[in-house]
Amino acid sequence: xxxxxxxxxxxxxxxxxxxxxxxxxxxxxxxxxxxxxxxxxxxxxxxxxxxxxxxxxxxxxxxxxxxxxxxxxxxxxxxxxxxxxxxxxxxxxxxxxxxxxxxxxxxxxx
Numbered sequence: 001x002x003x004x005x006x007x008x009x010x011x012x013x014x015x016x017x018x019x020x021x022x023x024x025x026x027x028x029x030x031x032x033x034x035x036x037x038x039x040x041x042x043x044x045x046x047x048x049x050x051x052x053x054x055x056x057x058x059x060x061x062x063x064x065x066x067x068x069x070x071x072x073x074x075x076x077x078x079x080x081x082x083x084x085x086x087x088x089x090x091x092x093x094x095x096x097x098x099x100x101x102x103x104x105x106x107x108x109x110x
Contacts, residue, residue: 009108011042012079021073025080027087027097036090036097038104042080045110047072082108
């Protein structure tokens, strides 16, 4: 899946080969090699959507599924390119975005 959500968010999602969660992300054209809150924001939406579809398909409650949200997340490869107002990072190397999603200055609804 690849989507331009709005003029501030571009997102792509693919499956990994089972080697765990992977991500490639940029904030204001800065590579965030370790991801951060923007990647979690997108990944949580994808995992929630997959879990909802599985619940519908199985006709069960989410709590009764053998598959947990972490299992779904472990098979995702998320690509995020976004523009964040006044971004905050964990260090000068800007590898991880720490800005809370309430302060992004925009939303990304998939």
